[in-house]
Amino acid sequence: xxxxxxxxxxxxxxxxEGAVQDDAVYxxxxxxxxxxxxxxxxxxxxxxxxxxxxxxxxxxxxFIGRYRGRSCYVVPASGRAPQGFxxxxxxxxxxxxxxxxxxxxxxxxxxxxWHRDHRYCGRCGAETQSRIEDRAKAxxxxxxxxxxxxxxxxxxxxxxxxxxxxxRNAAWPQGMYSTLAGFVEPGESVEQTIHREVLEEVGLRxxxxxxxxxxxxxxxxxxxxxxxxxFASGDIRCQDGEIADAQWFHYSKMPMVxxxxxxxxxxxxxxxxxxxx
Numbered sequence: 001x002x003x004x005x006x007x008x009x010x011x012x013x014x015x016x017e018g019a020v021q022d023d024a025v026y027x028x029x030x031x032x033x034x035x036x037x038x039x040x041x042x043x044x045x046x047x048x049x050x051x052x053x054x055x056x057x058x059x060x061x062x063f064i065g066r067y068r069g070r071s072c073y074v075v076p077a078s079g080r081a082p083q084g085f086x087x088x089x090x091x092x093x094x095x096x097x098x099x100x101x102x103x104x105x106x107x108x109x110x111x112x113x114w115h116r117d118h119r120y121c122g123r124c125g126a127e128t129q130s131r132i133e134d135r136a137k138a139x140x141x142x143x144x145x146x147x148x149x150x151x152x153x154x155x156x157x158x159x160x161x162x163x164x165x166x167x168r169n170a171a172w173p174q175g176m177y178s179t180l181a182g183f184v185e186p187g188e189s190v191e192q193t194i195h196r197e198v199l200e201e202v203g204l205r206x207x208x209x210x211x212x213x214x215x216x217x218x219x220x221x222x223x224x225x226x227x228x229x230x231f232a233s234g235d236i237r238c239q240d241g242e243i244a245d246a247q248w249f250h251y252s253k254m255p256m257v258x259x260x261x262x263x264x265x266x267x268x269x270x271x272x273x274x275x276x277x
Contacts, residue, residue, distance in 0.1 A: 006099035041096070051075075090106055150223050151223070155181040
């Protein structure tokens with residue numbers, strides 16, 4: 001089961017009429033770091049009461065929706081963290097907060113990045129304006145629309161009977177293995193991406209692609225689409241400079257794999273649960 005709760009967050013462009021602001025949540029983003037308060041080692045965003053007293057240079061307040069009934073804002077800002085606060089990257093939130101709150105923090109940072117990087121039109125240079133009807137920046141001179149960037153990518157567990165293919169990226173810590181992944185190229189379907197990436201990275205051909213679920217992954221702007229696929233043919237040949245090692249592992253004898261916060265682990269766990277019945 002994918003750890004998502006669709007009722008946690010309601011994405012909205014405009015604040016609903018009559019909404020109460022006293023319990024609002026503010027994701028204050030400074031240089032791609034989130035202003036955080038630590039409670040027993042667990043970070044959280046800024047409350048409305050704390051926000052009133054912050055001495056930071058705030059660019060604007062961007063309403064992004066409601067989280068468990070509380071209005072949520074992104075605030076691009078500059079300055080130093082006041083006493084009692086810390087500026088943390090998203091990886092400091094990963095695994096320490098609920099899945100839904102981590103996704104919301106990732107959304108907040110990506111929207112802050114988009115606001116910062118699209119102040120001016122990339123085609124004519126005019127200053128852009130935020131649209132009311134949707135999440136977009138519009139150029140009043142040439143009409144160009146710029147939406148927040150989302151990069152679709154596939155992640156796939158290749159299966160062969162009781163074995164699964166796991167690989168180690170050349171840049172990863174020694175002993176860490178995971179599933180294969182790659183970005184979708186222009187004009188390419190996700191299914192085509194899977195066939196291309198698996199062949200490029202490990203020299204194998206696959207069949208019987210099955211979609212299991214997705215995960216927003218804000219490092220920096222990905223949407224990971226998770227699949228299982230069956231081995232069809234080929235011998236393992238690791239791509240130079242990309243894949244340090246790739247091996248078949250029995251479902252009962254796994255190496256070190258990513259933690260439960262990552263979609264790669266969900267794909268692995270789903271396979272282990274199926275084969276272990």
